[in-house]
Amino acid sequence: MSLVTATIKRDLVIAARNPGEWLNPLMFFLMVLALFPLAVDPDPNFLAKIAAGVVWVAALLSTLLSLDSLFKADVEDGTLEQWLASGESLYAMALGKAFTHWCISGLPLTIVAPLLALMMNLPENAYSALFFSLLLGTPILSLLGAVGAALTAGVRSGGLLLSLVILPLYTPILIFGASAVYHAGIEMEYLGQLGFLASFLCMAMTLTPFAVAGALKLNLSR
Amino acid sequence: MWEALKRLYHRMGSPKWFYEISTRWLPWFAIPAGLCLIVGTVWGLAFAPADYQQGNSFRIIYIHVPAALLAQSAFAMMAMAGAVFLIWRMKMAAWVAASIAPIGASFCFLALITGAIWGKPTWGTWWVWDARLTSMLLLLFLYFGVMALQQAMDTEDNSAKAGAILSLVGLVNIPIIKYSVDWWNTLHQPATLTLTEKPAMATEMLIPLLIMIAGFYLLFATLVFLRTRNKILWHERKKSWVNKLIQTPAGRS
């Protein structure tokens, strides 16, 4: 077993033993969703109209919440150093870490979101669009987020900086993801948006690991 | 040819050489910049005809468009300088990138604020989620992110590298962001009066605009020179040429 797969397995085991790691963002997701009817308007028709956007914004924020710790522990305890020492490619490592992050943040969110969308009175025909847009979109959030997490891993109060760095880069995914759901809700074609998300995903999978690998090396030079 | 390029590259990497050459070049950028800005402003404000639809508020274009153009290309330049630093570890490039960031951000801010002010007489409100303004706003956030990273790490080298990586990621993302915002905008807003989009601009309106654009770019070069020179002085402060420079009164001006 190579170090990359070993690390993925190890991180998943750690997440299994620290359920808070993946449960807290999920709770956060739920709570943000609950805030909108309270703050804006609980009228079902109104909620149905904003559901697509709200679910996506909440998903994005809760992903952000779990990103901060993605590399921090590994930088602090020397794990990162061992990756580099192993001679294994950091590119593969970056992909592996993004994958683990998606497994504990994006994947549970994608599964739970359609259930929670019920509470937001999402139109029935939008459910498959919601599921598939999140399935394609959340991995991009993890990949792009990994860049920000790697850049800010060595910074003391990196969390705030992380959101500043990453949120502008998230906007295209938000736009296409939310619009796929919205269009599905008003019975319009939404395959185009999913196509865009899929192509963004391919791009992110090939390009972001370079940036992550470069950024991780910064945390090593001491 | 190749040798000459290589020599030029190595000289560019030398802070002392850059400092000396920029001392000589500075007036050649600053004076034309001032001239262009004055001529362009006077022409644009007083002599260009008013727009048949927007009236005189249209004269804001002479700031808004050059600032927006510059803000975008400054980001690209910053990313290029960052790439040069990452690949060849040329410190000069890092200093140039760090100098560009606040200047680019302030032009981005200018583009935003003039857009908002222009929006009031045009749309009747200060802010509309217009595609151009929205992507400018996101660009400003990107600038802030890069600037924050450029100061965040514990060593200067690492901060510069982090800023460079983010600016490169941003450079790849800017077209995507721009495209998605445009797409989103056409989706949500029926085509209304946009700020600057015009099928064809009359020549007497266009010429001052071109002059202003030239002026802004020259001004930008001047400002980058000024800031980079300070960074050189600071980093080379222990070198003898800086010490000599400080002792001569000419060096102080």
Place this chain on the structure above:
Amino acid sequence: MYFDNFADFLAMGKHGFYVWLCYGITAVVIVVNIIAPMLQRKKLIEQQARLQRREKNNAS
């Protein structure tokens, strides 16, 4: 000149406030951008000169 008189020029056909506000803000931003590095440079040089003097005094 596009305008008939100076008052018209200032008024900009009811849009004077917006136009002049834009140009004013721009002028401020540009001036700040020019002045800031110049002041910084002055400070830098003074600081360095003081340091040099101190070192010279210490040496002698």
Place this chain on the structure above:
Amino acid sequence: MTPSASLEQSNRFTHFCDLIAHNVSCERDDRILFENLSLTVQKGDLIQLVGPNGAGKTTLLRLMAGLNQDFQGEVHWHGENIQRCYQDYARQRLYIGHLSAIKKVLTPLENLRWFVSSWPEVKEADLWQALADVTLAGYEDVPCQQLSAGQQRRVALARLLVTPTPLWILDEPFTALDKEGVAWLEDQLARHVAAGGTVLITSHHALSDIPALRYIELGMHK
């Protein structure tokens, strides 16, 4: 501890190649750590880097290990720049930094399993044996957070027993070890060089007599 095992292994590292630093210079934040330093590490060497804090011991160690590329000069292994044959090089040397890369929620066994995942030839039974050798028998399934700092250090050092690498690069390995631990580690170092292995180490601890021991002293440059 099994004295017979490593004596049999005498000269097991027949393929060791010289590790040579050619005129390496390094500066950090405008301060020169070392200049034009050349160092040849041969089969059977035990080299201890000594010098005051901040003299650049760790930096030199890291650049010999290939973890740090921010320096002038070249480090060769097998007559080739280590960055060019990094994957091969990484398989031949073991690097243990002063950060031990131990994940606290995992057990010693799980941690050790992760460490050796780059060496597929290592067997599971070896890991149990190694943990027993570092006197952690019975602790195999206890999460590391319940172990003392010294015990955690032993988990990291247990790798010395299982990874089949001729070159060890160790950064302050004696930290947090008790008397027996120190004696054990010294014994391991002696055995390793006797078996034809090589050790490069930084430590403030004075190593007891090992015939192969050489010192490299790093001073403070102004």
